[in-house]
Each structure stands twice: as structure tokens, then as C-alpha cells.
Amino acid sequence: MAEVGSALQHINNRPLRERVADMLREAIVTGELKPGQQLVEMELASQLGISRAPLREAFQTLSQEGLVETLPYRGTIVRKLTRTDIEELYSLRSALETFALQRVIRRGDPADAAKLRRCYEDMLAAAERGDLKAVNQIDREFHNTLIELSRHELLAMVCNMVSLRVRQVMALLNERNTDIRQIAYNHLPIVQAIENGNEALAVELLQRHIASSGDLIAEDWKSSEEEPDS
Amino acid sequence: MAEVGSALQHINNRPLRERVADMLREAIVTGELKPGQQLVEMELASQLGISRAPLREAFQTLSQEGLVETLPYRGTIVRKLTRTDIEELYSLRSALETFALQRVIRRGDPADAAKLRRCYEDMLAAAERGDLKAVNQIDREFHNTLIELSRHELLAMVCNMVSLRVRQVMALLNERNTDIRQIAYNHLPIVQAIENGNEALAVELLQRHIASSGDLIAEDWKSSEEEPDS
DNA sequence: CGGCGAACGATTGTCGACAGTTGACAAACG
DNA sequence: CGTTTGTCAACTGTCGACAATCGTTCGCCG
Numbered sequence: 354m355a356e357v358g359s360a361l362q363h364i365n366n367r368p369l370r371e372r373v374a375d376m377l378r379e380a381i382v383t384g385e386l387k388p389g390q391q392l393v394e395m396e397l398a399s400q401l402g403i404s405r406a407p408l409r410e411a412f413q414t415l416s417q418e419g420l421v422e423t424l425p426y427r428g429t430i431v432r433k434l435t436r437t438d439i440e441e442l443y444s445l446r447s448a449l450e451t452f453a454l455q456r457v458i459r460r461g462d463p464a465d466a467a468k469l470r471r472c473y474e475d476m477l478a479a480a481e482r483g484d485l486k487a488v489n490q491i492d493r494e495f496h497n498t499l500i501e502l503s504r505h506e507l508l509a510m511v512c513n514m515v516s517l518r519v520r521q522v523m524a525l526l527n528e529r530n531t532d533i534r535q536i537a538y539n540h541l542p543i544v545q546a547i548e549n550g551n552e553a554l555a556v557e558l559l560q561r562h563i564a565s566s567g568d569l570i571a572e573d574w575k576s577s578e579e580e581p582d583s
Numbered sequence: 584m585a586e587v588g589s590a591l592q593h594i595n596n597r598p599l600r601e602r603v604a605d606m607l608r609e610a611i612v613t614g615e616l617k618p619g620q621q622l623v624e625m626e627l628a629s630q631l632g633i634s635r636a637p638l639r640e641a642f643q644t645l646s647q648e649g650l651v652e653t654l655p656y657r658g659t660i661v662r663k664l665t666r667t668d669i670e671e672l673y674s675l676r677s678a679l680e681t682f683a684l685q686r687v688i689r690r691g692d693p694a695d696a697a698k699l700r701r702c703y704e705d706m707l708a709a710a711e712r713g714d715l716k717a718v719n720q721i722d723r724e725f726h727n728t729l730i731e732l733s734r735h736e737l738l739a740m741v742c743n744m745v746s747l748r749v750r751q752v753m754a755l756l757n758e759r760n761t762d763i764r765q766i767a768y769n770h771l772p773i774v775q776a777i778e779n780g781n782e783a784l785a786v787e788l789l790q791r792h793i794a795s796s797g798d799l800i801a802e803d804w805k806s807s808e809e810e811p812d813s
Numbered sequence: 814c815g816g817c818g819a820a821c822g823a824t825t826g827t828c829g830a831c832a833g834t835t836g837a838c839a840a841a842c843g
Numbered sequence: 844c845g846t847t848t849g850t851c852a853a854c855t856g857t858c859g860a861c862a863a864t865c866g867t868t869c870g871c872c873g
Contacts, residue, residue: 368827403828404827404828406827406829565842
């Protein structure tokens with residue numbers, strides 16, 4: 354059999370719980386479902402035209418990913434994001450990507466650096482034409498590529514979890530007004546340091562890069578902290 | 584109302600899926616359930632006297648923790664551990680605990696160092712009386728304490744996942760014959776470096792400590808690599 | 814005798830219904 | 844009027860049954 358559509362076949366035959374989890378995950382990280390919002394099983398199930406069983410299993414997946422929170426007999430809500438959560442997300446992300454970066458540099462394959470440079474150039478092009486959405490997407494791609502190049506599946510799994518929630522955080526902030534070009538420019542010295550095999554410099558730059566965006570986000574977060582309850 | 588039994592109440596009322604997950608998790612990390620072993624839903628359910636629904640949800644939890652692997656329409660098996668898995672486990676563990684260590688040292692609370700020293704002394708005492716089981720348990724406690732002291736809940740969650748699988752790896756190796764006292768002694772310089780606030784040294788020692796045990800384990804793993812199928 | 818295809822058994826995926834728990838509101842008591 | 848207790852509705856937890864899928868085996872044909 355040809356390989357044609359082998360991926361698509363799997364998509365069609367994929368268990369309902371996974372497709373539902375994907376849909377809900379996307380809705381959460383894009384901010385369509387807001388933190389604190391209650392997800393009632395029966396309501397969502399009939400709305401999606403499915404039974405509660407696969408929906409509950411999808412909830413569990415999202416719960417393990419930290420996107421929702423389930424309290425016994427009390428229901429499931431989209432997890433609220435506190436300032437502490439955000440600080441933890443970005444600090445752990447920094448540690449994880451530092452680890453990935455070290456592995457990539459120590460392997461020292463020029464093809465890896467080339468791949469990252471290509472990412473950077475795509476990002477730059479998107480920035481030049483003012484496409485903020487594309488810049489953000491390619492920014493994610495850049496970091497994902499770094500993780501993949503580290504060839505560490507366990508790390509990739511953990512990073513995926515963290516990245517999802519970072520995406521959620523960014524989606525919840527109403528259209529950041531940061532200098533779009535600056536985002537792209539920030540990645541250049543990192544790419545160069547990797548190309549030169551300068552581990553110490555690359556690590557320093559990456560940590561500064563992540564920490565600065567993290568601080569920026571955390572600072573803006575005081576807006577949606579304490580909401581009055583009923 | 585008095586606080587009587589508030590903890591017990593929760594334990595008794597905990598959802599079945601969690602109690603089942605706990606039981607299966609324990610069975611897996613202690614090696615009672617062996618890698619590759621198939622877990623048939625109907626069989627286990629009737630054996631435990633429960634329905635398949637909560638069992639399936641327990642499977643999902645374990646799947647997210649990396650302890651089992653579920654293939655659609657093919658069933659759930661205890662995840663097999665390859666040498667690559669072990670290398671990834673220990674290298675990630677090293678990176679995560681390094682991160683925790685840095686946070687603890689940078690906070691610089693003497694009470695933290697004292698707590699770790701107490702762990703070390705307990706471990707030493709257990710080693711002196713030749714109690715290997717206790718030494719292993721306190722060793723886990725030492726590392727868990729380090730994580731908790733970093734006050735980083737997200738990190739704690741990820742570390743917990745990794746630690747579980749490390750426990751499984753250690754349980755699967757037939758009674759390591761390492762020098763029991765050496766395990767305890769290895770922790771002393773780390774504690775001292777923390778007490779002195781010497782971050783660079785502490786990190787170096789911790790990484791060497793984890794890497795060495797990881798290498799030791801990985802080396803012994805060639806025994807159970809390729810088993811013939813059927 | 815070997816290769817191919819269709820039925821079979823075993824197992825998982827999904828569903829609808831029932832049982833148990835929680836929080837809130839209302840009624841009774843001091 | 845404040846506190847306690849009874850009741851209820853909404854929701855989650857659990858169950859048993861039916862549908863879909865996979866690997867295998869058996870039979871058929873070349």
C-alpha cells in the first residue's frame with residue numbers, strides 16, 4: 354500500500370476522545386474558552402453530539418496537561434492562571450530549552466544551526482511585512498525546532514505541555530503591542546551563537562530572551578488577577 | 584465542627600479511578616507488573632470488581648505519566664523501557680534537579696540546607712545498619728525534598744513523573760550490588776556545597792551524581808533489551 | 814502446496830441509564 | 844433573628860450493553 358494519506362487515515366480513525374481533546378485544547382489555548390469557565394459534561398456532550406464517556410476521557414487528558422482542573426463531584430473548569438503560574442511556566446521553559454540548546458550545540462551538527470537560521474529568516478520576513486500572527490507562529494516553530502533537534506522525546510513531551518500553556522497565556526493577553534520586528538531580531542544572536550558553537554553565550558542569550566518575555570507577560574497580568582466572586 | 588477525620592473522609596471518597604490508578608502505578612513502579620505485559624480491561628475490571636469506565640480513566644492517567652502505552656483498538660501494555668528511555672530519563676532528571684538546586688541556593692534559606700542535611704543523616708544511618716530498602720527510600724526523599732524546597736509546583740509535577748519511571752527502572756534491576764554506603768556518602772558534598780551557597784560546585788556535584796547513577800543503570804540494561812516476540 | 818480473502822474471536826470504543834455526592838434553598842427550631 | 848436540619852435539583856461517578864476495529868485463522872482457489 355502506498356503511504357498516501359496514512360496520516361489522514363489515522364486522523365479519521367482516531368478515537369473520539371482524542372479528536373474531542375484536540376478541539377477543546379485548541380479552544381482553550383486560543384482563549385475561546387476562558388479560564389474559570391465551567392465545562393458541564395452533559396451540556397458539552399449533547400452540544401457535540403457525543404456521549405459523556407469520550408468527553409470525560411478528553412477532560413482527563415486536558416487535566417494532565419494542566420489546561421483544566423477537575424474537582425470530584427464538582428465538575429471541570431478551564432484552569433485559572435495566576436501570576437505564579439506564569440512565572441513557573443516561563444522559568445521552567447527557560448530551564449528546559451537551555452537543556453535542549455546544550456544538547457544541540459554539543460552535538461554540533463551544522464545542519465541543525467542551518468535549520469534554526471531558516472526559521473529565523475522566515476520570522477524576519479513575516480516581521481518585515483507586519484504579519485504578527487505569522488511571527489508568533491514561526492516563533493513557536495523556532496522553539497519547537499530547537500526542542501526537536503535536541504532529539505529527546507521525553508523532553509519534547511514535557512515542553513509540549515509547557516508550550517501549550519504559554520500559548521494560552523499569550524492568547525489571553527489582548528494583542529500585545531510589542532515591537533514586532535524586535536521579536537525576530539532577538540533570535541539572530543542566538544542563532545549566531547549556535548552556529549559558532551558558543552554554548553555559554555547561546556545559553557545566556559536564550560535565558561535572557563525567555564526571561565524578558567516572561568517578565569513582560571507577568572507584569573501585564575495584574576489586570577486580570579482578582580475577580581470578585583458572585 | 585471539629586476537624587476530625589477530614590483526611591480520611593477524602594481518602595474514602597476519592598474517585599475510584601484515582602484509587603485504581605494508585606494501585607496500578609504502585610504495581611508498575613515496583614516491577615510487579617512487567618514491561619510489555621498486556622492489561623486487558625475486562626479482565627482487570629472483573630478482577631478488581633469494578634466496571635471498565637473508571638479503569639479506562641486510570642489507564643489514561645498512567646498513559647500520560649508514561650507508565651503504560653495505549654494503542655487504539657489494540658490495548659494497553661506496561662511501557663517497555665529501552666536504553667534510550669533510560670538515558671532520557673536520567674538526563675532530563677539531571678536538568679530538572681539542577682534547576683531546582685539553583686532556585687534553592689539562590690533563595691539561600693539556611694533552613695532548607697538543614698532539611699537536606701537531616702535527610703542525608705537519615706540516609707547515612709540507614710546505610711550504616713545496612714538497610715538497603717531504607718537507603719533507597721530516603722534517597723528518593725532527598726531528591727523530593729530538593730524539589731519541594733524549590734517551591735515550583737509545575738517543576739514538582741514534571742519531576743514526579745520522571746521520578747516514578749526512575750523508580751520503575753531501579754525496581755526492574757535485580758537488587759543492585761552497589762556499595763550501599765557510597766550512595767549515602769555521595770550526598771554529603773552536595774549538602775555541604777548548598778550550605779556554603781556554592782552554586783557552581785553544587786550543580787557540578789549533583790549533575791555528576793545523577794549522571795553516574797544513570798550511566799551505571801544504562802550499562803546494566805543490555806541484559807533485557809531484545810526479547811523475541813512470540 | 815502456497816497465496817489470497819472472508820469469517821471469527823477477542824478486545825477496545827462508544828453509548829444510554831442508574832446511583833451517589835455536592836451545594837443551595839427552604840423550613841423548623843431555639 | 845440566627846442556627847440547624849430537611850429537601851431538592853444539578854451534576855458527576857459508575858455500570859452494563861452494544862458497535863467498531865484489529866489480528867488470526869480457516870477455507871478456497873490458483
